Amino acid sequence: MPHAIKMQDKYGKDGFVALLLESQGLDASDIPGFMWKRFPTNKTWLSTSGDAPFQMTGGGLPHAALVGVDGTLLWEGNPNGAPKKIEEMVEAELKKSKSGWGKGAIAKKARGLLYGKNAFVDAAKVVADALANAKDDEKEDLEAVAREIELRREAFKKAPKVLSEDARYLEGVKAAENYAKWVKGNPEWENEANAIVLDFQRPEIVKELDLEKGLKKILASAGDKAPTADLAKSLRTFAKKNDGSRMAARATLLAAAAEFDPNKK
Amino acid sequence: MTLSRLVRGVGMVVVLTTAALAQLKVGELVPDKTFAQMLNSDGRKSMAELKGSPVLIDWWGNH
Numbered sequence: 001m002p003h004a005i006k007m008q009d010k011y012g013k014d015g016f017v018a019l020l021l022e023s024q025g026l027d028a029s030d031i032p033g034f035m036w037k038r039f040p041t042n043k044t045w046l047s048t049s050g051d052a053p054f055q056m057t058g059g060g061l062p063h064a065a066l067v068g069v070d071g072t073l074l075w076e077g078n079p080n081g082a083p084k085k086i087e088e089m090v091e092a093e094l095k096k097s098k099s100g101w102g103k104g105a106i107a108k109k110a111r112g113l114l115y116g117k118n119a120f121v122d123a124a125k126v127v128a129d130a131l132a133n134a135k136d137d138e139k140e141d142l143e144a145v146a147r148e149i150e151l152r153r154e155a156f157k158k159a160p161k162v163l164s165e166d167a168r169y170l171e172g173v174k175a176a177e178n179y180a181k182w183v184k185g186n187p188e189w190e191n192e193a194n195a196i197v198l199d200f201q202r203p204e205i206v207k208e209l210d211l212e213k214g215l216k217k218i219l220a221s222a223g224d225k226a227p228t229a230d231l232a233k234s235l236r237t238f239a240k241k242n243d244g245s246r247m248a249a250r251a252t253l254l255a256a257a258a259e260f261d262p263n264k265k
Numbered sequence: 266m267t268l269s270r271l272v273r274g275v276g277m278v279v280v281l282t283t284a285a286l287a288q289l290k291v292g293e294l295v296p297d298k299t300f301a302q303m304l305n306s307d308g309r310k311s312m313a314e315l316k317g318s319p320v321l322i323d324w325w326g327n328h
Contacts, residue, residue, distance in 0.1 A: 004323040017320045024326025032304060034327060044323070046304040053298035053312050056324050057288045065289075067320040071312070073289045079323065086321065093319035115317030151313060159308025175308050262327075 001039075003079050004064065007090065008044045014094050015115075018044040021052050023061070032253070033260020040226045066090070069097045069115065103141040106130040110145045118178075120153050121185035153189070156182065160196050167250040169209050170216070173200045211247035214238065219254070227258035 004018040012018075022031055028048040035042050056063045057076055064079040066089055074089055075082075100112030106126060113123040127146050134142055156179045163172035176196045183189035199205070218238055222231050235255035242248040289295065299311040309315055 001323055001325045004321055007321060011319075015318045017315060017318050018323060019315075019320055020323050020325055022326065023324040026327050028302065035304075043305055045306045047300040047302065048304060049301040051298055051300050052324070053296050053322070054287055054289045061324060061326055063324045065322045067295050067312070067315075067322065069317050069319055071316050072294050073291050075291065076289070079321075090319045090321070097317055097319070111317075148316060152317065155309050155311075155314035162306075162308040162310060171307075 001062070003083050003086075004044055005039055005042050007087065009041075010087075011090055011094065012043060015097060016090055016094065020044050020046045022046075022048070022050060023052075023056075029256075030260060033257035034262050036257050037226050037260060037262045040222070041224050066093075069093050070101060102145065104138045106134075107138065107141045107145050110142070111148070114145070114149055114152060118152075118156070118182040120149060120183050120189070124149050124186070153183065157192065157196070160200070164205075167208070167212070167246040169200065169205060169246075170212050173197075173209070176200060208246050211242055211245055215247055215251055215254075218251075229259070232258035 001020065004020060007016065008018040010016075022028075026034060028050070031046060031048045035046060054065075054073075056065065058078075062079055063077070064086075065076040066074045066086060068074045074093070075086065079086060098112060098116035100108040100110065100114075100116065102108040102111055110123045110126045110130075113119040113126065123145070127142050127149065131139065131142050131146070156175070160172040160176040160179070163169070163175055176193070176199075180190070180193035180197050183193050200209070215235075215238060218231070218234050221234070222228070232255045235251045235258060239248040239251040239255065242251070287296075295312055297311055297313040303310050312320070
């Protein structure tokens with residue numbers, strides 16, 4: 001796990017994702033506290049529901065698998081035995097994401113626009129223009145790219161809502177603004193995106209956004225260190241003061257995580 | 266519900282469960298999976314939505 005955390009810090013800004021799956025039965029409610037106490041700067045994505053897309057091969061931990069940008073399995077094994085190899089593969093995949101891939105030059109170009117730049121409108125135009133005259137073998141891949149454009153666009157369109165459901169409104173605003181920027185040039189998509197951005201200007205959301213800024217200040221006081229009893233106390237006080245708000249509920253969860261004892265059995 | 270329908274239904278559940286937990290070989294497509302709860306994500310919550318990103322899946326435990 002420490003290697004995954006380091007890789008998230010190193011490559012996360014470029015689009016890499018380290019996805020952690022708890023596999024020894026730790027209660028989902030204990031995972032945030034466990035991670036915060038043991039790895040206070042952790043930015044990896046953490047599934048707390050015990051899900052896995054496939055069963056790991058081999059007998060035990062540590063265990064990891066690298067999934068390529070096209071969704072295929074590239075490597076699986078003990079990450080402690082191959083950190084350099086994994087990093088080299090990740091770097092190659094990040095390059096592939098920027099340049100694109102596919103059965104022809106046009107599919108490759110469209111995927112480069114889509115995954116390398118989030119240029120949804122340009123990618124869709126490249127595919128639409130090419131589909132009209134494509135041969136059968138190219139057409140299949142171009143139609144796949146068209147589906148990928150829709151899937152990725154829908155994912156980023158709903159991201160602000162997903163983040164808001166977790167009371168992460170500040171990140172929700174940023175996700176909405178990014179989405180609006182990425183779909184500029186398509187009137188229908190732009191209208192949808194503008195409505196999502198405007199939704200964050202509702203009075204009740206503006207209030208939550210202000211509260212979240214206050215909560216962030218409390219969290220920032222902990223710096224990069226493991227949460228202390230004092231921090232938990234500050235979070236409890238914030239929750240009590242703002243009782244009834246979404247941010248109070250979030251502060252309560254954070255306080256419980258800060259109070260978690262990682263040595264408990 | 267007839268017995269044969271029930272048997273078919275149970276069989277389908279077994280097949281789906283087995284498929285969901287199948288092991289993979291290098292080069293095979295990773296099945297889609299939506300994660301019910303995800304911390305630190307950018308709002309995407311499934312393997313399909315992560316297409317275009319290299320993803321290191323790390324199985325971990327605290328024991």
